[in-house]
Amino acid sequence: MMSSQGGFYNLDIKEYQELIQVPLGKVYADKIITNANLINVYTGKIQTGINVAIKNSRIAYVGTSSNMVGEATEVIDATGLYLAPGYIGPHEHTDFGANPIALTNEILPHGTTTILTDTTSITGALRAKGVQGMMDMTEHLPLKFFYCICAANPILPNIEGEECLTMEEFISFLNHPRAIAVSEIVAWVRALDLDETLLSKLAYARGINKRIEGHGAGCSPDTLNALVNVGITSCHESISAEDIHHRVSLGVHAMFRHGSILSDMEKLSKVITLDPEFDTRWLMMTPDWFSPRDILTKGYMKYLVEDAIKYGIPPVTAIQMATINAAQYMGVDQIIGGIGPSRFADILFLESPILPDPVKVMVNGEIVAENGKLLQELPLNLPKLSIENWRPGRVPTFAVTPEHFAVKATAADGENVKVPVVKIINRTITKLDYANLPVKSGQIMTEGEDILKISMVHISRNRLVSAFMKGYGASIGALASSTSHDHHAPFVIGNNDADMALAFNRLLEIGGGLVLVDGGVIRAECPMVIGGIMSDQDVGSLDRAQRVIEDYLIERGAHSGPLITMDFMAHTGVPFIRMTPSGLYDVRSKKILFS
Incomplete structure (x- = not known):
């Protein structure tokens, strides 16, 4: 018998011999499905009155004969049913x-x-x-x-x-x-x-x-x-x-x-x-x-x-x-x-x-x-792939504080500066836009025009790199993620530096996933403890955790699929403007626009 999926292509000699002999009536089938309507994908036709004999894990015979049926052969009557x-x-x-x-x-x-x-x-x-x-x-x-x-x-x-x-x-x-x-x-x-x-x-x-x-x-x-x-x-x-x-x-x-x-x-x-x-x-x-x-x-x-x-x-x-x-x-x-x-x-x-x-x-x-x-659910026996196993480029070498999210300005306080922003078009597509943002205390602020800050672990790992985005819809303190395609460098969006620091640090504490913070309070989180991108829970539990976050975002104005949008924010394989560990990047011109 096949011992594992790695042995898909291999039959042991006994199984090989039995498969050959079943259609000849020299070895009895373990099971036979009878009276079936067969959807024959080889011919594109439906055949009626077909028997399918099985030996061990494989099909041994397809046709109208039953000469491979013995006393111990299990008969499965498929009258009225179609086999695909x-x-x-x-x-x-x-x-x-x-x-x-x-x-x-x-x-x-x-x-x-x-x-x-x-x-x-x-x-x-x-x-x-x-x-x-x-x-x-x-x-x-x-x-x-x-x-x-x-x-x-x-x-x-x-x-x-x-x-x-x-x-x-x-x-x-x-x-x-x-x-x-x-x-x-x-x-x-x-x-x-x-x-x-x-x-x-x-x-x-x-x-x-x-x-x-x-x-x-x-x-x-x-x-x-x-x-x-x-x-x-x-x-x-x-x-x-x-x-x-x-x-x-x-x-x-x-x-x-x-x-x-x-x-x-x-x-x-x-x-x-x-x-x-x-x-x-x-x-x-x-x-x-x-x-x-x-x-x-x-x-x-x-x-x-x-x-x-x-x-x-x-x-x-x-x-x-x-x-x-x-x-x-x-x-x-x-x-x-x-x-x-x-x-x-x-x-x-x-x-x-x-x-x-x-x-x-x-x-x-x-x-x-x-x-x-x-008939029998599979137990979730999963490997332990915690944050200690993450690709090194994903984990910062410093403790994140609100000050790490500051975007310094060269203009004087009270002035506005024109900055490039990534504008959300739909779940996966973005484009380049610009925003006039105010300067206060030597920093560019996220005020008006549906503006959020987006910050990611820099390629050097020794700082965060920040830029601006618009069109997400939801005005929130912070949403941190370690699931963005394809390199999964952790990042956070938001309009409050303290909330962003709290969300980012909590993300690392739980082993990755999603963390939503608003008003200084952790509103929801979805741990993804296998590499920071995969849940160790059943699908229903994962869905419930994500739905709490998604519902919160939609209630505050986010557009359809806000978590999918997050997953594509750093994906430089699709157009046009993406956040990267080196800064805001224009896929078409191959240039860093803001860092």
């Missing part, structure tokens, strides 16, 4: 927010049985120790975890800190049996600028035939061609049917993103609904990332299949996009992705092809969930 393969998430960020075990408890009952997860966040938080921690905590889970290994974090080493993984560490992780791709290349500008450190890692990955995840947000046709030459094999950043068509036409596997950050299924589905002859084999679906609330209410991949069907994609096609297409892209279609001999018996029992939430979920030949509930 377990759903696959082909581009996920499960190294951030909810921990993988808590995530498994929530999404496995709704049919997601395999995930290909990025490791950029855990790498930025904990370096190699974080990647190993992720692999360790998912080793024996019923939900199969495969990995993308980060080649570039931080995105801009010259202003955000040194690379988190050495070439040797990168190579070691990429050769792990469950590592099948390189994490999305958010730092694609470095690749186009011929950065030898990054290209050396990508060249190695190409040399051992690993996938390279793309991040082609806003790319022109010429740039996208160049990125294909860099080596990208997929992209999840399409926001129109035209984007999907363009990527597929260049040989890039395209994903329909439909999650908490962006939900574009309705627009993207038109590439199929308006052109029924479009070849869908290169199409997949991903939430990219789901918030704790969306995990609890939407059930992960089944939600994407539901909405794909709602927007006109044929049900079998939608299921193919969530199963075999992803498995073939990942290069694991001989073990998952379809209901066929030799594949793991990851099988969903559906009431109808148009109702993708399963009534039963089978993993490795065992029924693990019924009617949306796990």
